[in-house]
Amino acid sequence: MTTTFGTSDIITAPPRLHVRSRFVDDVDPGPGFPFQSGLPTTVEQTLELLPTSGFSCWVRDTSGLIGFGRTLRIRARGPERFTQLSAAWKAITAEASVEDEVELLGSGLMCFTTVAYSGESSVDSIIHVPEFVLGRRGGRVWLTSISTDPTPPTPPVLQAEPLRRVASARSADGDLDPAKWAELVAEVSGMLTPIDTSAEVDAFSDDPTLRKIVLARDEVVTTDDDIDVRSVLGALNRSYPSCWTFDVAGLIGSTPELLIGVENGRVTSRVLAGTYRVEQDPMEEMPAARKLLSAHKDSTEHAFAIASLQRSLGSIAEDVSVDERPHLLPLANVIHSASDAQANLPTGSALNALDVAAAVHPTAAVGGYPQASAVAHVDSLEPLDRGRYSGPVGWMDGRGNGQFGIALRCGQLEDRNRIRLYAGAGIMPDSDPTAEVAETDAKLAPMRRALGLD
Known part of the structure; x- marks a missing residue:
């Protein structure tokens, strides 16, 4: 489910999000394993598994967070953009139901955020809550699902598509x-x-x-x-x-x-x-x-x-x-x-x-x-x-x-x-x-x- 909110809406009526984080690098990761042919071992292999657009990431070397799908997107603009986005996020976290067996930095409920430089900008500042997040930290790999439905969504099986080098630029x-x-x-x-x-x-x-x-x-x-x-x-x-x-x-x-x-x-x-x-x-x-x-x-x-x-x-x-x-x-x-x-x-x-x-x-x-x-x-x-x-x-x-x-x-x-x-x-x-x-x-x-x- 994809939902977009203005900040005034989200603060007064935040949705209840259901969040589940679990390791997917176990010997037997169980149902919902998102990789068709085992865990990727390099950044390039991971990127090949992602959709060609519509994902988010924050990665340093081989560790970081990659999100795909969209559960929520919150927008703000103007001098109060930071305050509005923060208030919206606090309202969301207060209502969320979280099951986190990972308990590492970035597991559980999370969002990606980008904020306009100036309060005079005509560009929206954004909180993006993905439907799924792949995380890697300290050698461990986990998957988080974030949904408005109490039943955890089944992640798609990620299939490799070769990277296309940018040409004709x-x-x-x-x-x-x-x-x-x-x-x-x-x-x-x-x-x-x-x-x-x-x-x-x-x-x-x-x-x-x-x-x-x-x-x-x-x-x-x-x-x-x-x-x-x-x-x-x-x-x-x-x-x-x-x-x-x-x-x-x-x-x-x-x-x-x-x-x-x-x-x-x-x-x-x-x-x-x-x-x-x-x-x-x-x-x-x-x-x-x-x-x-x-x-x-x-x-x-x-x-x-x-x-x-x-x-x-x-x-x-x-x-x-x-x-x-x-x-x-x-x-x-x-x-x-x-x-x-x-x-x-x-x-x-x-x-x-x-x-x-x-x-x-x-x-x-x-x-x-x-x-x-x-x-x-x-x-x-x-x-x-x-x-x-x-x-x-x-x-x-x-x-x-x-x-x-x-x-x-x-x-x-x-x-x-x-x-x-x-x-x-x-x-x-x-x-x-x-x-x-x-x-x-x-x-x-x-x-x-x-x-x-x-």
Whole structure:
């Protein structure tokens, strides 16, 4: 059964969902075993078993969650989108009947979620509750069914269909071509005030002076045939196994940045700011990256990101700690400056993972610094609607746990053969427009390659 709700409907009359999670990797998994020829052992084998469209996933390397079918879809839009979606989810979880023999992170009642970057966006933010979820964690594999019917539905027998590599892809400029976007970068850079490099960035300062604004650009890729999303996800997962590869409501990508993770009240986050473009081999280029990322523009940009996270996370959590010094995170195409953060939710807190994501979004890495004035300028300066790009994307369960990445290195399907790609860069007073275009090209490269370009 498929049901779509507006948030006002779902809060006042949530359906009663019946949830069952059970292991399917036992010696004798019993009836309802969804695999025709045994458990898949690789990500590619798993992807081949999925429908060519209409599924959701959140996968890192060989672990993660894949949903197919639809039991519920909840939509919200506007400045209160986080609050409305969270309230709807809490109402649903309060009514749900759950039988969970697995009791691992992501088992039991769960949903996939993608939230628009801006409250001004014309794109819906979505909670998607699949009918079935395949989970893999710690070497175990399980199946969850979620239904409005008390009788557990019988899962379909998944049969392999070979992945179809994307062919005939071609790209076109989005709302601004690179040259015009570079002009916008120069204009914005001139609006910003340099920071005193002898002073530390104050996470709790109320100084509204603009220091950093993040600008995004887009491009459109079209193909002659339907895009096989499974093939795109497989290519991303192979190339970036340390990133979180996702597909939620047609938003497809692989992000290196975990906005927040919540597990039994413990909050984790990873901050990225500052980018070195890899020319050939990321490991061989680490010394050059270290030199560049310790330079003024990139080190200050990272300090803004850390200060932004400390302030926002500290508003809802306790014992907030952030790495004293950033480390380098090498990926196939770029090297980032990264810092990890930890915190604890107060004992007895009713906050779920989406509430925590709402508190820290948008970070300085996707909006700017200071947060409020930078975000207002982004909405007025950018000639595009980012939609769900750079918003939170991930999953949460009925216990308040979940993981939300920042939707980076991604694209939004607009039709079966059309996808809009996005990338952004943090603009500082000393930003070089040509270098910022090159940085966004490097960030577009993962999706381009997965689509058969570059």
